Amino acid sequence: MAAKKESQSTKLVLKVVTGTSSSGKAITSSRTFSAVNPAATDDDMLDVGAALGALQAHDVQTISRVDTATLVAAE
Numbered sequence: 011m012a013a014k015k016e017s018q019s020t021k022l023v024l025k026v027v028t029g030t031s032s033s034g035k036a037i038t039s040s041r042t043f044s045a046v047n048p049a050a051t052d053d054d055m056l057d058v059g060a061a062l063g064a065l066q067a068h069d070v071q072t073i074s075r076v077d078t079a080t081l082v083a084a085e
Contacts (some may be wrong), residue, residue, distance in 0.1 A: 014084040020046040021057055021076040026068040038071055048077065 022043040029037040042064070046055070052075065059073035 012084040013081045015079040015081075016082055018048045018077065018079040019044075020048045020050065020078075022055055022062075023072075023074040023076055024059055024063055024066065024070050025072040025074070026063075026066050027071050028068050035073065038057050041066065 024041040024043075025038050026041060027036045028039045031037055041062075050058075055075045056073060059070075063070035063073065
């Protein structure tokens with residue numbers, strides 16, 4: 011039986027460094043931007059993430075794309 015994707019959604023997540031712990035490890039926080047068009051290319055997502063990161067008060071550690079979809083049996 012083949013699977014089919016339904017209800018796909020995409021989010022852009024920026025992980026920013028908000029400080030340093032007493033042991034010297036980075037303390038991070040996430041900024042999530044929902045309702046991104048799933049058809050957006052990875053290059054576009056990176057460009058937008060970099061632009062949004064430049065607006066943040068903290069340094070950006072990572073830019074991530076999170077795709078979520080429901081799988082159903084194809085008829």
